[in-house]
Amino acid sequence: MKTKLHEKISQKRYLLVLDDVWNQNPQQWDHVRTLLMVGAIGSKLVVTTRKPRVASLMGDNFPINLKGLDENDSWRLFSKIAFKDGEEDVHTNITQIGKEIAKMCKGVPLIIKSLAMILRSKREPGQWLSIRNNKNLLSLGDENENVVGVLKLSYDNLPTHLRQCFTYCALFPKDYEIEKKLVVQLWIAQGYIQSSNDNNEQLEDIGDQYFEELLSRSLLEEVEDDFNDTLSCKMHDLIHDLAQSIVGSDILVLRSDVNNIPEEARHVSLFEERNPMIKALKGKSIRTFLCKYSYKNSTIVNSFFPSFMCLRALSFSGMGVEKVPKCLGRLSHFKILPNAITGLKNLQTLKLTRCWSLKRIPDNIEELINLRHLENNGCFDWTHMPHGIGKLTLLQSLPLFVVGNDIGRLRNHKIGSLSELKGLNQLRGGLCISNLQNVRDVELVSRGEILKGKQYLQSLRLEWKRLGQGGGDEGDKSVMEGLQPHQHLKDIFIEGYGGTEFPSWMMNDGLGSLLPYLIKIEISRCSRCKILPPFSQLPSLKSLKLDDMKEAVELKEGSLTTPLFPSLESLELSDMPKLKELWRMDLLAEEGPSFSHLSQLEIRNCHNLASLELHSSPCLSQLEIIDCPSFLSLELHSSPCLSQLKISYCHNLASLELHSSPYLSQLEVRYCHNLASLELHSSPCLSKLEIGNCHDLASLELHSSPCLSKLEIIYCHNLASLELHSSPSLSQLHIGSCPNLASFKVALLHSLETLSLFTVRYGVIWQIMSVSASLKSLYIESIDDMISLPKELLQHVSGLVTLQIRKCHNLASLELHSSPCLSKLEIIYCHNLASFNVASLPRLEELSLRGVRAEVLRQFMFVSASSSLESLSICEIDGMISLPEEPLQYVSTLETLYIVKCSGLATLLHWMGSLSSLTELIIYDCSELTSLPEEIYSLKKLQTFYFCDYPHLEERYNKETGKDRAKIAHIPHVRFNSDLDMYRKVWYDNSQSLELHSSPSLSRLTIHDCPNLASFNVASLPRLEELSLRGVRAEVLRQFMFVSASSSLKSLRIREIDGMISLPEQPLQYVSTLETLHIVKCSGLATSLHWMGSLSSLTELIIYDCSELTSLPEEIYSLKKLQTFYFCHYPHLEERYNKETGKDRAKIAHIPHVSFNSDAYLQWR
Incomplete structure (x- = not known):
């Protein structure tokens, strides 16, 4: 960790935030401070803490003290939770009490929410007064002492059945993300879930209700949400302190500072690191043991597991054990086990998640008659399901069902068929049925009874896996006929289906009534289907993705009496080369417009698609059309919410007209070779416009674009004129490979900071720079008619910080009189540059010269070798025999020096020892240099030294046997052979x-x-x-x-x-x-x-x-x-x-x- 941190921040400016720090050990902080000192000047460290002493250890005499909510905001938060809409005015008898309680909370949101939630269901003044008069709340000071005591009111007001569930969460470390499904299973294993009188209500459903109740009381914090279903949570640090204070030593989180195992410990977890105290668990009455750290030594595991006779929940998913101890079979109270031990009759949950190497589970799995959860996500090496798995009728979780083939039968395995799923009607969550190409009982499956009864199933994935892209037969359709899901299904994924038609239940015009709650559909690699089902009739469908449908030519619309896709938000179509048209988006049903909620539309690799017409798309915000070479036209009549539009590789698109897109912020058009016209009528929010490789585009006019910040136009070879009427926010402008651009009409560019021009006419530079006084960075490349860069232009941009000039082969003179702010200068492959006039560059920090004459280097040195120069890169300098010693040896600030491919350089660099700040020195492919400058031995700050392509020196300074290695032993990184990025390259530049x-x-x-x-x-x-x-x-x-x-x-x-x-x-x-x-x-x-x-x-x-x-x-x-x-x-x-x-x-x-x-x-x- 220390090494990685050092590498990450060394010599770099960084911002590091340490949140919620409690450690008050001065020695440890001194050590951390030393680690952080390797960064560059200007690095910042932000520490948040509740402890004033931590702030003082930071050496900060003026810490920023964050205040709580003020009195009005406190009451606003409190009343929002404690009262339903309008109730505040009705219950005036308790409103004043509530305001007093909110004020007493000292602006702490956690306390305000907790107390408000307690009182949400109480309307008697006496109940509110009992909270106001609580001694812990009365003793809450301005420094927030006794916060845990006040929060205990939330625990005291919990129903009895929730108290154990809440305190059990102390088993997880602070800031740990707790999976809802796991914690509910653990509650069930401990017997905390009370069954209801409703025989149809499962313990898991009740556990979910417990979980949501704890969330609503702010005792748990939601972390991840999916379709309004909370998947995981955390406990606030103070809430965790509360839970730990209640359970005492009953629950123990093994940390590095724990040196004693209390006799009362019943629930133990190890999440952070190896702890020698794990051996002391032997003989304890442990009911829960969770381990997330590696203990591959099976001796340690075997030493204490046999004594866990009261164990109800065990997870050693992080221990890395390779063999399960035999003693586990004797633990009769076991309910959670990460391996298949079929002798554990009371086993309820078997978690095999991500057991990637596991090939199968025992054939007698049917003996686990109480099994409720068989979690096998990620067990993709399974070859089949065991015969009899269909008898486990209590199963609620079975993420993966693998259909076996005849090879398993040849190996004497009892292979379960797909029909085993028929009786598992308690399954919920997600189910993936894989290897459907192996189905043998096609006739039995086709009767349609496999999935219809699974009303709790939310997600279904059907997979056929065949070698290659083709394959499939009509047996696939028969199998699909029998896999009609229950109408409550929310997601369906179909991959590799080999039939030429989809089953009748999918092609039914009444599909909307068969699957009324379906939200998401993904279909991929169904390469033989020609006609797609009437998905447009599904009333709840929000996301539809169709991919790699090689033969699909038609998208069935179904009934037109109702709107198409009334709920659809996201539509993705890709790799459908024969598709010629989409749904008729111009059709308006009697009950309203189609695609009324569509916000994201992506179309890729649909080579025959010719047009897209959107008459009304009120919610469309993102539109992408990629690699549709037959695409001719796009009409967006009304797209008031469109914010991003991207069109690429639509070679036949001739025109693009956006009528009304008031919120369009990003427009990208690339590789539309035939695009001759681009009209943006009104785009007041446009901030980013990128146009590339549109060879037929001859002119472009942008009217008022008040928000435009980036404009890029490249490889538009026929572009002759460009007009920018008003772009006050434009900060980045890139124009390249537009050789015919002659007319550039532009207003003042007050905000332009970055200008990049390559392969354009010299006049364009004049036109832009003359109206860009705020310019900070200028990049010029391949401007063949530029002979000079006169001082008049550079005087106008006196704040210029970065200047790069590349491959301007006719550039003969350069004047840098008025560049007081210039800190980075690069001149590359300007072979004819001979005359320049530079007074001084007082702030120059980085200088790079490549492919220029030697006299250019010498003259630059005398004006740039100031006290500010930090980096110097010299490459391919024609005619350079020696470096200019006189100025360079006095540059005490120089940190980086590169000398590359200077074949004429022969003089030894004896003066180099005066570069006292040098940290990185690279000398590469300078063939006339035959010895190492010994002066580098005295460079104490040197960290990196590469002297490459000198094999004779490698032997002399070899790390193991080199006789002079000791002289450079103080340099951490040394190399004498070619580095990965230092191949001998052949550069042709503009060669054709x-x-x-x-x-x-x-x-x-x-x-x-x-x-x-x-x-x-x-x-x-x-x-x-x-x-x-x-x-x-x-x-x-x-x-x-x-x-x-x-x-x-x-x-x-x-x-x-x-x-x-x-x-x-x-x-x-x-x-x-x-x-x-x-x-x-x-x-x-x-x-x-x-x-x-x-x-x-x-x-x-x-x-x-x-x-x-x-x-x-x-x-x-x-x-x-x-x-x-x-x-x-x-x-x-x-x-x-x-x-x-x-x-x-x-x-x-x-x-x-x-x-x-x-x-x-x-x-x-």
């Missing part, structure tokens, strides 16, 4: 052609940032092992693949490929030698990577920031050699494959290193 006729031995090829490369002549590259392409055209990638996809290719890295919608499947799928595949920032890539399963040697797969890819290629499940898999910038997938709770995590459990967040990728880089 490349010939590699005779390169039979070429093994590594890197082509970066060559946007103009279009023609090359390559016969074959028989020994190519590593290929890296970045910033090139898609056709370049395709052609390279066909000549490099040989038996030798091991590494392929693809990044920022312009116009790439799909990877070239044909050659790639046959590259059996490929071990590494990186696909990074290819924003257009939208096609699923189904062929990836053939890359049998792949060990590392990284897909990062490819925004159009929305799903994980399931074919990676079969890549057995895969060791590293990063699929980053996809938070929705992170939830699905989460290590702890992800429903599909088991499918990638064989991959050691998996991450779905960006931090892991960046750290890996």
Whole structure:
């Protein structure tokens, strides 16, 4: 932890918040302070605490004391809870008492809510007076002493049956997220749930009511909610203190500071770390033991488990035990067990969640006649369900039912058929029926009695799993006919169904009455179905997602006497190449408009879809149309709530007109090559407009855009004129690859801070900079007709902080007279720059020069080597024999120095020892330098030193045997060979052609940032092992693949490929030698990577920031050699494959290193 923190914040500015701190140990705080001192100047630490001494330990003489609610706000909160609407005026006899109580709460919201909830059902003045006169409330001081005593009033007013349930929650540590389902099961195991007189009401239902009651009294706090159903909760720290004070030593949370096990302990939990006191549990009358920490030593487990003869609840899901102790079979009171021991007749809950390696459960599972919950989420290696499981008629939880095949019978297993589900009518929550292709009793299943009686089931998933994308037979339809669910179902997911038609119960025009409560539908990989059911008639449907429906041509509408999709909020259609039209959204039913609640609409990869017309979409806020090449027109007649519109790869879209979108805030149009007209009539809220690769767009006029903050227009080759009438909020402007842009009419840009221009005419720079006095950052690239950047322009932007000039090959002079604020300057590949006039740059902190003349470097040094320079990067300096020693040796502030690919540099850097602040030194590929400057031995602050591509020095300074290693032992990070990011690269920049006729031995090829490369002549590259392409055209990638996809290719890295919608499947799928595949920032890539399963040697797969890819290629499940898999910038997938709770995590459990967040990728880089 210390090492990770050091790496995370070292030399960086950070903001660290430590919330609710109690520790008052000065030595420990001194240690923490030392750890935090490695950050950069300006770092901040915010500590919240209830203890004044903690604030004093921070050295803060002026802490900010947060006050409670004032008297009016206290009463407002109190009355909102204690009175129903209008009751306050009716019960005037208790209102004044209530105000006094609210005032006595000293502004503490927790106390106000707790007392108000107690009095919510009491209307006698005496009942209110008893609270007001409570001694604990009267003694509550301004410093909030005795808060727990006041909160105890909530406990005292609890019904008797809730008190044990509340105090039992002290078993979980403070700030721990408690799963509702688990805590209810634990209450049942302890006998806390009282059965009702209603024989149909289950104990779990009653437990849910208990839970909701504790929530309403603010004794528990809601954490996660799903369709108004609370899934988990926490206890406030003070409420936890209250519960612990009541139970005393009856409940014990084993922490590091616990050194004694009370004799009275009955319920014990271990969540944080190993504790030697666990051995002292032997012989105790333990009724609950929960362990979330690893104890793989079975000897420890066996030593105390046999003495737990009173045990009712056990979880050792975190202990990592590999073998269940035999003694567990003798624990007759057991009710929660994480393994299958069929001899435990009283077992009620069997939790096997995420037992990824478990293949099956015992054949005699039917003997667990009292089993209520068989939780097998994530047990995806199961091959079948045991015969007789249908006899467990008390089962309420069975998340996964796996249909077995004949292989199990050959191994003498008793395999349960799908019809075993028929009698399990108490099932609730979710049920996934997997491997439906294995159903053998089709005739029995088709009678339709399997699911109809399951009235408590809320979510149903039906899965067919076949190799490849095709397959299926009419038996699938027969099976589906028999899987009609109960009308109370809320969610249904269908995947891999192989029938050509959906079953009759789904195609029925009365589907709305069959499934009136259905909220969510997802259907994917049903590639043979041509006609989709009349989902538009479902009255409660809120979310509909259809994916990979290759043959679907028609969306059935059903009856038109009622509105289509009266409740639908989200609609996603993807990979439906034959779909020609959507539901007729112009149809208005007698009872009101269709799609009246639609807020999110996404259409992807529907190649035959030609148009979309929305006459009235009053709630539509997000609209995306991606990769629909036949799409011709979009008409949005009235979309008052539309806030985000994204259209990409609709090559035939000729015009886009938005009539009335008053709340449109983000508009993105990319790769619509034929788009000639874009009209924005009135968009007062538009804040972000991005247009790219719209080659036919000739002009663009933006009327009043008061909120526009970012405008990006790139690769619009025919754009000739651009008008910005009024954009007072514009802060970022990016224009690139618009070579014909000649007219730019713009008003004053008072707020413009960032300007990026590449491949435009020089006149555009004049027109923009002359009206942008507030400019802070300026990026200029590939402006071929720019010969100079005159002082008149730079004087107008005197507040400029960052200036970058790249690849302006004709730039001859540069004047930086009036740049007093400039702190970062980069000049890259300006080979003709010879004259510039710079007086001084007093605030320059970062200077980077690459591909310029040596005299440019020398002159810059004399004006920039001030006391502020912190970072200097020198790369590919033509004709440089030595660094300018005179100014550099006096730059005591320099922290970072890079010298890269300066082939002429031969002079030793003897003066380098004077750089007393230097922390990072990298010298790479300077072939004339043959020795290490010994002066670095005296650089005591140096943390990183790379002297790369010098193998003879590696031997001399080798960590194990180098004779001079001791001289640099004080430097933590030292390297003498090429780093991952330091390949020998061939840079072609603006080259348009490349010939590699005779390169039979070429093994590594890197082509970066060559946007103009279009023609090359390559016969074959028989020994190519590593290929890296970045910033090139898609056709370049395709052609390279066909000549490099040989038996030798091991590494392929693809990044920022312009116009790439799909990877070239044909050659790639046959590259059996490929071990590494990186696909990074290819924003257009939208096609699923189904062929990836053939890359049998792949060990590392990284897909990062490819925004159009929305799903994980399931074919990676079969890549057995895969060791590293990063699929980053996809938070929705992170939830699905989460290590702890992800429903599909088991499918990638064989991959050691998996991450779905960006931090892991960046750290890996």
